[in-house]
Amino acid sequence: MATEILMPALSPTMTEGKLAKWLKKEGDDVKAGDVIAEIETDKATMEVEAVDEGRLGKILVPAGTENIAVNTPIALLAEEGESLDAKPATRPKAADAPRAAASRPEAPKVEPQPKSADAPAAPEPQAPPVAPATSPLSAVRPTAAVPAPEPDAGETAPHTVREALRDAMAEEMRRDPTVFLMGEEVAEYQGAYKVSQGLLDEFGAKRVIDTPITEHGFTGLGVGAAFNGLRPIVEFMTFNFAMQAIDQIINSAAKTLYMSGGQMGCPIVFRGPNGAAARVAAQHSQCYASWYAHCPGLKVLAPWSAADAKGLLKAAIRDPNPVIFLENEILYGQSFPVPTSAEYVLPIGRAKIERPGEHVTIIAFSLQVGMALAAAETLKAEGIEAEVINLRSLRPLDTETIVQSVKKTNRLVTVEEGWPFAGIGAEIGMQMMEQCFDWLDAPVTRVTGLDVPLPYAANLEKLALPHPDTIVEAARRVCNR
Amino acid sequence: MAATTARKPKPNEADSANLLKYYRDMLLIRRFEEKAGQLYGMGLIGGFCHLYIGQEAVVVGMLAAAREGDSVVTSYRDHGHMLATGMDPKGVMAELTGRRGGYSKGKGGSMHMFSREKRFFGGHGIVGAQVPIGTGLAFAHRYKEDGAVSLTFLGDGAINQGQVYESFNMAALWKLPVVYVIENNKYGMGTSVERAAAGKELFARGQPYGIPGQKVDGMDVMAVRQAAEKAIAHARGGKGPYILEAQTYRYRGHSMSDPAKYRSKEEVAKMRQEHDPIDHLRQKLLEEGHADENALKTIDREVKDIVSIATEFAQTSPEPDPAELFTDILIEA
Numbered sequence: 001m002a003t004e005i006l007m008p009a010l011s012p013t014m015t016e017g018k019l020a021k022w023l024k025k026e027g028d029d030v031k032a033g034d035v036i037a038e039i040e041t042d043k044a045t046m047e048v049e050a051v052d053e054g055r056l057g058k059i060l061v062p063a064g065t066e067n068i069a070v071n072t073p074i075a076l077l078a079e080e081g082e083s084l085d086a087k088p089a090t091r092p093k094a095a096d097a098p099r100a101a102a103s104r105p106e107a108p109k110v111e112p113q114p115k116s117a118d119a120p121a122a123p124e125p126q127a128p129p130v131a132p133a134t135s136p137l138s139a140v141r142p143t144a145a146v147p148a149p150e151p152d153a154g155e156t157a158p159h160t161v162r163e164a165l166r167d168a169m170a171e172e173m174r175r176d177p178t179v180f181l182m183g184e185e186v187a188e189y190q191g192a193y194k195v196s197q198g199l200l201d202e203f204g205a206k207r208v209i210d211t212p213i214t215e216h217g218f219t220g221l222g223v224g225a226a227f228n229g230l231r232p233i234v235e236f237m238t239f240n241f242a243m244q245a246i247d248q249i250i251n252s253a254a255k256t257l258y259m260s261g262g263q264m265g266c267p268i269v270f271r272g273p274n275g276a277a278a279r280v281a282a283q284h285s286q287c288y289a290s291w292y293a294h295c296p297g298l299k300v301l302a303p304w305s306a307a308d309a310k311g312l313l314k315a316a317i318r319d320p321n322p323v324i325f326l327e328n329e330i331l332y333g334q335s336f337p338v339p340t341s342a343e344y345v346l347p348i349g350r351a352k353i354e355r356p357g358e359h360v361t362i363i364a365f366s367l368q369v370g371m372a373l374a375a376a377e378t379l380k381a382e383g384i385e386a387e388v389i390n391l392r393s394l395r396p397l398d399t400e401t402i403v404q405s406v407k408k409t410n411r412l413v414t415v416e417e418g419w420p421f422a423g424i425g426a427e428i429g430m431q432m433m434e435q436c437f438d439w440l441d442a443p444v445t446r447v448t449g450l451d452v453p454l455p456y457a458a459n460l461e462k463l464a465l466p467h468p469d470t471i472v473e474a475a476r477r478v479c480n481r
Numbered sequence: 482m483a484a485t486t487a488r489k490p491k492p493n494e495a496d497s498a499n500l501l502k503y504y505r506d507m508l509l510i511r512r513f514e515e516k517a518g519q520l521y522g523m524g525l526i527g528g529f530c531h532l533y534i535g536q537e538a539v540v541v542g543m544l545a546a547a548r549e550g551d552s553v554v555t556s557y558r559d560h561g562h563m564l565a566t567g568m569d570p571k572g573v574m575a576e577l578t579g580r581r582g583g584y585s586k587g588k589g590g591s592m593h594m595f596s597r598e599k600r601f602f603g604g605h606g607i608v609g610a611q612v613p614i615g616t617g618l619a620f621a622h623r624y625k626e627d628g629a630v631s632l633t634f635l636g637d638g639a640i641n642q643g644q645v646y647e648s649f650n651m652a653a654l655w656k657l658p659v660v661y662v663i664e665n666n667k668y669g670m671g672t673s674v675e676r677a678a679a680g681k682e683l684f685a686r687g688q689p690y691g692i693p694g695q696k697v698d699g700m701d702v703m704a705v706r707q708a709a710e711k712a713i714a715h716a717r718g719g720k721g722p723y724i725l726e727a728q729t730y731r732y733r734g735h736s737m738s739d740p741a742k743y744r745s746k747e748e749v750a751k752m753r754q755e756h757d758p759i760d761h762l763r764q765k766l767l768e769e770g771h772a773d774e775n776a777l778k779t780i781d782r783e784v785k786d787i788v789s790i791a792t793e794f795a796q797t798s799p800e801p802d803p804a805e806l807f808t809d810i811l812i813e814a
Contacts, residue, residue, distance in 0.1 A: 008522025011738035032515055033534075033732070033753070044740035051519045071523060180624070206624070212654070217613050217647025224617020224631075227602055228552065230624055251607050252614060259593035261586035262809035264603070296810050320812040348814070 003052050004073040007061075010039060010046040017041045018066040019074060028056045030077070037063075037074070054079050153339030156307070162332040164306035165195050165271075168313035169233060171342065173203055176231060179317055182209040182218060183235030183272075192237045193273065193332055219245035219270070223252045226268040226322075233317060236272035239288045239326065246291075253322040254297030269316045271325035274302070275366065275417045276465060278330070282453035287418030289365070290427070292324040293394040299348055300395040302326040304369035306336035308392055311346030319348060326394075328367045351398035353405070357385035360475050361405040363428060364415040365391040368466055372415055375471035384479055394424060402428065403436050410441040411478040415466055420448040442478040447471050497771040503545060503702045504766060505780050507537035507759050510561040512788045513570055514733075517560065517577055521737045525796065526577045530591050533561035535700075535732040538758035539664050540565040542705025543632055543725075546713050550627060554602040554615040555634035557592035558664075558731075562634065566599040570787055574795035582798030586805055609642030611635065612661070616648040619659035619722075630716045631659040638669025640683050646690075649722070653690040656721035660712045661687070663726045664699065670735040671743040684726035692722050699727030700756040703765075730756065 007017065018040040024030055030050040037048040057078035061068055068074065159167070173179045180203075185192045187200040187210040200208040211218040215236065222232040236242045242249065249270060256264045276285035293300045299321055303309040309327070316323040338344075354369060355376055364372040369390045376386040387405050391398065406412050412432060414425035425446035432444050450464040514532045521530050533540075536558075544553070544565045555562045563573050568584065576583025576594050584594040592606040602618060605611040615633025622629045639645060640663055652659050663683050667674055674683075684694035693715065697708040705727060712723040730752045734741040741749075766772045 006523065008519070009524050010522065032512070041738075043738065044742070046734075046740045049515070049518070051515050178624075212647075212650060214647040214650065216644045217616075217651055220610060220613020220644060221617035221620055221648065221651060224554070224602070224614035224619075225621040225624070226617070227614065228618045228621035230621045247607060247610060248613065252605070252610055256593075256595075256603070257812065258809045259585055259589040260595040260603070260809075261584065261588055262812075263585070263597055264595050265812050299811070319814050321814070 156337035164310035172317040180207040215244035220248040239274040273329040274326035281456040285454040302365040349396040355388040357387035360411040374468040531558040538702040545706040546709035550629040570791035571794040574791040580798035587801040609639040619657040637665040652722040658716040694724030699729030
């Protein structure tokens, strides 16, 4: 039977074109791959190749014809010995062609219907103020609808954040032989900030690996190792240097599970100090919390205390997904009580109420949790009881804990070291608009790093970063004091 | 000439079987890609679609020398690699049409398919990004001491990416079992190698790191297999990475919407007529008596049927369920 040769679409946007020239004439034999015609598209002149072999039986559209719709038959290809006097049996009309039906550039018209019971239902137009899920972020909500109380982890002993991080890695490396640590100066130097002290001695050079200064390369290498059955911990000397590697973190680690239909999990932890240290100027002082928290496919954690650091890092290493673990250099040397139980591990996606209060909620993460607690003491003396929430996890974000707190205090201050524009505070403020607008007695207020590259001069640097005093001022403002 | 040719010895059966397999594998890629081009023209495949036509001997020759357990990773001109690793043409074609039956459930498309079973690790859309990833696959092979090798394919365009040299450095430093296969098809999109790469010999780009390399005729599947055997033995033997530069040619444009005006028709025609890897092998099979016309026609028909079945599947498999929008973002811990 004769085969129709159809007007091809030769670019993603082409709907019609001109048949510029036939390079074969009726009666010519053609093989698959032979160029048979030239077609002018909306962008360029393209060659059309035969897909099947046979004899060019009949040219249906002469050279020079313009505005030929895609999928219009332009010629008939006869098989050996076949005559083409009869019309072919089936003949799709151009208008019925798949491209006409395709909805390529348009947004999907379907309502998302997530399977998981925890995932939200489709948005309801008449939703009451507390209704969940008018947000496009709804799918990334933490799994628990109601935050569980902080479990009692038993006995504690004082440890620095630095020790807690090291102990978390060591315990997980003892537990799982596929866990390994790589990064600059992590082995023989014992860590640029001494976080990996002692690990080389215990686990050897196979599992504690000094890399060259080559962030893009070793991050991609870690991702490949994770695809192939290992659980890498990739240490960045600071997250500032991870900008060299962000393509591998986002495009390779975060997106591949989705792009593979769920086949290619990437169990990897990217960790290191984030944000400003002291007087190291703009290139070494950026907070990347909102950069990574923006991206589906990642989990983003930011511990404050040593107990956070240990419990969350263990959880991150066990997690089957890529986890960004944002530490803080200033906290490394600070001591906190840490549960001594070998079973101690924290859930990802849960915030912790560090200090209960009834007049205003202050949300912070990492170093700023300490500042918020200091601010709360000042406010107490003024008769304002602040509830301080330590976020711990930025993605998934524990909005339930925040919403419950705001419904109690009706006032909210967010604190972060990063820039205000599109920051974590901006996101939380928007979510409060969506989820508990009617409970707010004052606009949500942000305390952030100022919208400037961080200056070197001591006085300017101090002015540019959040401080307990700026948190106190913001809290007074939302309490109309 | 034929009359004066001395009677040839009967070819070894195993050789014949191998050669026929390479012929079939290359032909499957060719016919599959032609069909993909046609489906693109009909609007059934969207977005970017980079065809492998002309380069078939490279991946088929490389995999002829690989063994079970070895890993493969490449860039976005990847359909040929999937078929050569044994992935099901139905699943590949259905991914191209964005259907539920595709390897990535329709969520990845032409550039993003994977198969853990066949140890194919993608399918990566960012030029050069697969090179550190392939180096990491090798790192894991060495860590697990499983004796496998990573075959990491890249194009002549990717060879100028910085992360390639970061990978070369670490692979050489740690003697990782990886073979880097540069598929030099002469053009990085529309820019010829001469206009993009300083220095002529891409295979020598590993020299400062002590990585041996060699050039191979990428239009000759047997030459590729021979070079691959040497390279893979080197990597598997604990001697570290190896670089192969396969001189090849893509007949089609960079992607479906590329009219390829940066090269002459004569150049393309000359490659197709004089260096086509499939024609070349077909001729060898006939001349050396590995197969007759009938046997080859049978293979042609089989391949055509496989592609027809894949095409049918790719058009009848339903579109993904809307609920798939929110799956596979994270693995439930």
